[in-house]
Amino acid sequence: MSIRTRFAPSPTGYMHIGNLRTALWAYLIAKKDPEGVFILRIEDTDQGRLVEGATDIIYNTMKECGLKHDEGPDVGGPVGPYVQSERVKSGLYMDYAKKLIKCGGAHYCFCNEETIAAQRAEHEASGQDIKFIDPCKNLSLEEAEARIAAGEPFVIRQTIPAEGTTSFDDEVFGHIEVDNSILDEQVLIKSDGFPTYNFANVIDDHLMGITDVVRGMEYLSSTPKYNLIYDAFGWEKPRYIHCPPVMKDEHNKLSKRNGDASFQDLMAKGYLPEAVLNYIAMLGWSPENNQEIFTLDELVQAFNVKHIGQNGAIFDPVKLTSVNGLWLRGMDLDHYYELTKEYIRSAVKGDFDLKKIAAVVQQRANTLQEIAPMLDFFDVFPEYSNDLYINKKMKTTPEVALESLKACLTLLEGLEPWNAEVLHEKLMELPAQLGKKNGQVLFPLRVAITGKQSTPGGAIELADIFGKEETLRRLRSSIAQLENA
RNA sequence: CGUGUGUUGGUGAAGCGGAUAACACAUCGCCCUUUCAAGGCGAGAUCCACGGGUUCAAAUCCCGUACACACGACCA
Numbered sequence: 001m002s003i004r005t006r007f008a009p010s011p012t013g014y015m016h017i018g019n020l021r022t023a024l025w026a027y028l029i030a031k032k033d034p035e036g037v038f039i040l041r042i043e044d045t046d047q048g049r050l051v052e053g054a055t056d057i058i059y060n061t062m063k064e065c066g067l068k069h070d071e072g073p074d075v076g077g078p079v080g081p082y083v084q085s086e087r088v089k090s091g092l093y094m095d096y097a098k099k100l101i102k103c104g105g106a107h108y109c110f111c112n113e114e115t116i117a118a119q120r121a122e123h124e125a126s127g128q129d130i131k132f133i134d135p136c137k138n139l140s141l142e143e144a145e146a147r148i149a150a151g152e153p154f155v156i157r158q159t160i161p162a163e164g165t166t167s168f169d170d171e172v173f174g175h176i177e178v179d180n181s182i183l184d185e186q187v188l189i190k191s192d193g194f195p196t197y198n199f200a201n202v203i204d205d206h207l208m209g210i211t212d213v214v215r216g217m218e219y220l221s222s223t224p225k226y227n228l229i230y231d232a233f234g235w236e237k238p239r240y241i242h243c244p245p246v247m248k249d250e251h252n253k254l255s256k257r258n259g260d261a262s263f264q265d266l267m268a269k270g271y272l273p274e275a276v277l278n279y280i281a282m283l284g285w286s287p288e289n290n291q292e293i294f295t296l297d298e299l300v301q302a303f304n305v306k307h308i309g310q311n312g313a314i315f316d317p318v319k320l321t322s323v324n325g326l327w328l329r330g331m332d333l334d335h336y337y338e339l340t341k342e343y344i345r346s347a348v349k350g351d352f353d354l355k356k357i358a359a360v361v362q363q364r365a366n367t368l369q370e371i372a373p374m375l376d377f378f379d380v381f382p383e384y385s386n387d388l389y390i391n392k393k394m395k396t397t398p399e400v401a402l403e404s405l406k407a408c409l410t411l412l413e414g415l416e417p418w419n420a421e422v423l424h425e426k427l428m429e430l431p432a433q434l435g436k437k438n439g440q441v442l443f444p445l446r447v448a449i450t451g452k453q454s455t456p457g458g459a460i461e462l463a464d465i466f467g468k469e470e471t472l473r474r475l476r477s478s479i480a481q482l483e484n485a
Numbered sequence: 486c487g488u489g490u491g492u493u494g495g496u497g498a499a500g501c502g503g504a505u506a507a508c509a510c511a512u513c514g515c516c517c518u519u520u521c522a523a524g525g526c527g528a529g530a531u532c533c534a535c536g537g538g539u540u541c542a543a544a545u546c547c548c549g550u551a552c553a554c555a556c557g558a559c560c561a
Contacts, residue, residue, distance in 0.1 A: 010561050046560055113559080123486090130486070130557065155559055173490065182488050182557080190559040197561045221489050221556040244491080250553070279497095282509090286498055290508045309498080312554065316496050319510045329523075364522040391520070427519090442519030454521040461519095 002035035005212045007062075007069070008201070010043045011054030014256045015061045015263045017315055018216065018246035021280040025243060026214035027067045028281075028303040039208060040072030042083045043201070045194050061263050064273045066296050079208045084200050093195035096203050096233075097156045097188055101141070105232030106188055108144040109136040109157045131184050156189040158198075158225060166224035171241045172308045173217070178224050186225065198222065202229050210238055217242040241305055244284050245312040254315055261317070270343075270368030275324040283313040293326055325366030336362050340371055347372035350379050356465045360457030374456050381474050382451035386485050389447055394439035401444035402482045407434055408445050409475050412468070420464040427460055448478035 007023040009015075030036035040062065042055055059074060071077025081087055100106040116132055123130045134157055136144070148154055160183045167177035188199035195203070205213060220242050230237045245253050254260045261269070266276055278294050286309070287294075287302045294302060328336065337358040344354050344361065357375065365371045376382070389401035411426060431441045445459040446452075449471055455462065463471045 008561095012561090043561070109559095116559095132557090157559095176489070178488065184557060186557095187559045192559075194559085196559070201561090216555090217490070218555050218561090242490095245554070247554085253554085282497065284497090286508095288499095290499090292509060307499095311491050313498090314496060316510075319497065322510055325523095366522095394520070431519095438519055440519095444519095446520065452520090456522080458519045458521095 001211065002037065003030050003033040003211050004037045004039065004209050005030040005214055006039040006041050006205070006208065006210050007067075008041045008043050008204075008215075009058055010046065010197075011051060011058060012256070013051035013054040013057060015057055016256060017254050017261065017263065017266075017276075017280055020061065020065070020263050020276075021246060021283060022214060022216060022243055023062065023067055024065070024277060024281055024299075025241070025285070025303070025308075026212075027069075028300055029212055029214060029241065029305065031300045032303060037070045038067070039077070039210070040069040040074075040082065041204060041208070042073055043197060044083060044085045045088070045197060045200050057264070064267070065263075065277055066273070084195075084204065087200075087204070088194055092207075093200055093203055094189060094193065097195070097199065100158075100188070100229065100232055101156065103232050105159055105229060106156050107134075107137055107159050108139065108141075108148065108154050109134055109187075110139075110144075110147060110152055110154050111136060112153075131182070134185050137185070153191045155187045155191050157185045157187055158229065160185050160225070160228065166228055168223055168227055168237070168240060170220070170223075171212075171239055171305050172244070173220065173242055173310055176220065176223070178221075183225050183228075198226070199229075202226050205238060206230070206233075206235050212241060213238045214241045214243065217244055241308070243308065244310055246280070246283055247312045247314045249314060253312075260315075266320075270370065271320065271324050272327050272368075275327040276320065278327070279320045279323045280315075283315065284309050284311075293323070293330070321366045328365060328367075329362060331362070333359055333362070340365075340368060343368050343371040344375065347375040348378045352378060352465055356461070357456075360461050360465075364456050377450045377452055377455065381477070384447070384451035386482060388451075388453050389444055389482075391439075391443055391453070394443045395437065396440050396443055398482055398485065400436070400440055401447070402479065404430075404434065404436065404441040404444045405448050405475060405479050405482070408441065408448075409472070409479060412463070412472060412475065415468070418464070418468040420460065423460050423463055427463075445475075449474040 005026040007026050009019060009023075027038045030038040040058070042058070055073070062069065069075065071079070071082065073080075073082040087093070097106060101108070111134065119132060120130055136157075137159065144154075161180050164180050165177055166180055166183070167175060169175050186198055187196050189195055223240060223242075227237055248254045248260050256262065263276065267273070274295065277296060277299075281294065281299050281303070285303070286307055288304070288307065291302065331339070333355070337355050340358055340361070341354060344357055348354065348357060357378070361371055361374060365374065386398045389396055389398045407430060408427070411430060415422065415426060427442065427445075428438070431438045434441065442459045446455060446462065449459065449462060449466060457465070466474070
């Protein structure tokens with residue numbers, strides 16, 4: 001049987017990194033199987049928490065990342081609808097809940113919130129377990145149905161066997177076994193007739209033929225309860241892959257509340273979707289070899305559930321930046337240029353060869369956002385201090401700079417044609433002729449034409465991009481500044 | 486309070502009873518280089534939370550303690 005996995009977010013208007021990683025892993029697990037199917041299901045049973053436009057964020061994020069789902073609300077599929085609020089309309093959850101009552105896996109409950117809170121307070125006060133003990137459990141079905149017929153509000157709760165244990169084998173955490181006595185009889189159908197997540201999730205996973213349930217490990221302790229439902233119905237249980245959390249630091253998970261980066265934020269900060277995916281795939285998972293850079297397809301090939309770790313991983317923006325830089329530098333120039341053109345244009349309005357600028361900036365920018373600030377010396381020749389010529393390592397001072405620059409000026413004034421090859425050839429001859437080190441000539445030249453000590457590209461590349469006229473203009477101005485000092 | 490899960494350098498991690506405890510990021514140093522970046526090389530865990538135990542041998546197995554996280558919602 002082929003693998004079917006699902007990503008089942010609730011639309012909160014925010015795609016956080018931990019969620020995206022769960023989606024990625026679910027996708028990888030499905031796609032590892034050539035016949036595998038990856039499904040998107042929207043879990044919006046909490047009508048009180050609906051956020052407008054939230055599902056669009058989910059669709060957009062998935063699309064940007066290339067996590068293409070085979071079935072889902074927008075693309076359809078054989079086991080739809082794929083939005084839980086739509087499924088509710090058919091009464092399907094209520095039907096299954098009633099069936100569950102018949103097979104002894106659930107019961108009606110008429111307790112209101114006050115009585116539950118009162119019991120909880122009582123249990124807390126006596127220092128005992130705060131588990132809710134439902135008095136309605138002992139009601140006969142006839143009695144319960146009569147009260148419902150009389151219009152009394154009700155919920156349906158799961159019935160947990162009083163004794164015994166329930167266990168399962170998680171693909172990540174191994175064998176988990178708990179005593180039934182600690183399992184609470186949770187609500188399956190709320191008084192508004194909607195199913196809770198717990199119930200809808202089980203029903204839908206079964207109805208949609210999910211073979212591998214991939215989700216956060218916060219559900220680890222609820223899983224035995226879900227299995228009890230599968231068993232009551234006599235359904236085959238799925239494999240479980242519970243994922244350890246993605247943390248902000250040792251104590252906190254990444255969250256919207258903490259203002260932590262969402263996928264959208266990372267895009268706005270100039271990261272590439274490929275790099276983000278690449279990086280988060282490795283938060284809690286490691287490949288069998290030491291490969292670091294993976295395309296999505298490569299991840300599909302390399303991914304293996306057995307290598308998912310059990311402990312939470314801290315999201316490190318510094319490492320993400322490094323991975324992003326590797327992606328950026330690894331692109332061919334044409335692609336890089338297309339991607340960064342707008343960013344470069346935003347900083348460089350003048351008539352320069354943008355592609356040449358892209359070539360030099362590619363070697364050093366780790367994110368798209370870093371690009372513009374690096375290019376601030378093109379349109380305007382910044383004012384600068386002659387102190388910039390002082391560089392211990394290069395053994396330069398304003399004095400040797402002046403000497404070098406004058407020689408450069410003479411050389412460049414007569415240089416024809418003006419292109420990178422000729423500039424390189426002639427400029428590299430100069431230091432020897434002057435009896436200086438390369439750096440004593442080329443470093444001052446860079447400062448003289450850019451007004452900065454550090455720039456993308458060196459003096460030669462930049463002189464080429466500036467063109468003869470602009471280069472000489474800047475050079476003369478800098479020489480004058482040195483002479484007047 | 487109960488239950489579950491976890492704890493290897495600053496971070497991600499490999500490791501699954503016998504190794505000098507991989508690798509990557511970050512940090513520091515050196516080399517190269519027209520600066521910076523990139524690239525190359527090298528350094529850092531007196532030892533794998535702590536305490537016991539099993540074993541000829543433990544980061545690796547067992548028990549306990551501490552700490553962290555999660556669940557114990559008519560939220561997902």
